[in-house]
Amino acid sequence: MFISGSYVTVKSEVGQIGDQVTLLSPIATFKEGTELSFYYHMLISDEDTTAALTVFTYSPLHVYEKRLIEIRGNHGTKWQHETVCLPDGIYQLAFVATHGLQLMSDIALDNIDILHSSCSTDTVRGKHVFCENVNLLHIQWFKK
Numbered sequence: 250m251f252i253s254g255s256y257v258t259v260k261s262e263v264g265q266i267g268d269q270v271t272l273l274s275p276i277a278t279f280k281e282g283t284e285l286s287f288y289y290h291m292l293i294s295d296e297d298t299t300a301a302l303t304v305f306t307y308s309p310l311h312v313y314e315k316r317l318i319e320i321r322g323n324h325g326t327k328w329q330h331e332t333v334c335l336p337d338g339i340y341q342l343a344f345v346a347t348h349g350l351q352l353m354s355d356i357a358l359d360n361i362d363i364l365h366s367s368c369s370t371d372t373v374r375g376k377h378v379f380c381e382n383v384n385l386l387h388i389q390w391f392k393k
Contacts, residue, residue: 256290256359260348266299272358274308275341283335284366285317285342290357293323293349300349303354304333307343314340328359334368337370 259270285304293300302320305313317333335342346356 256357258355259308259348259351260299261348261354263322264348264351265325266350266355269346269347270347271346271389274310276339277340277363278339279335279337279363281337282366282368284364284368285335285361285363286330287344288328288330289324290328290359291320291322291324292326292355293321294353295323295353297323297349299347300354300356301347302358303345303347305343305345306338309385313343317342319362320343324391330331332364332368333345334366335363337384371373 257272264270289302291300291302298321300321304317304319306315306317308314315336317335318331320331344358344361348354
């Protein structure tokens with residue numbers, strides 16, 4: 250299969266089980282109705298219970314404040330789409346990839362966008378929301 254374009258990946262052959270790689274957004278002010286949208290790819294061994302992709306809010310005091318979503322397990326060979334309603338506040342978004350079994354827990358991210366929508370933190374996960382794409386955080390991410 251040929252894949253073109255750019256994406257961020259954490260390869261399982263580098264590092265040990267439990268190691269973490271963090272991708273931080275620039276600090277931003279988020280208002281009610283802001284939605285995080287991203288695509289992820291997780292080809293994980295069925296025996297792997299450690300590998301995870303977790304998104305947190307990361308405070309100006311350098312503290313993980315709130316876990317927004319945690320994704321575990323094998324999600325096959327296709328890109329998956331996820332959306333999360335963001336809480337109000339001033340913070341960074343932290344995507345944390347946790348290594349699982351070596352050679353069996355690759356994790357990748359693509360098309361990370363911030364959208365203005367009508368979502369709220371009470372929105373049921375998986376509900377489809379129509380959004381206007383603003384691309385506030387599409388570039389300038391930092392590796393922690």
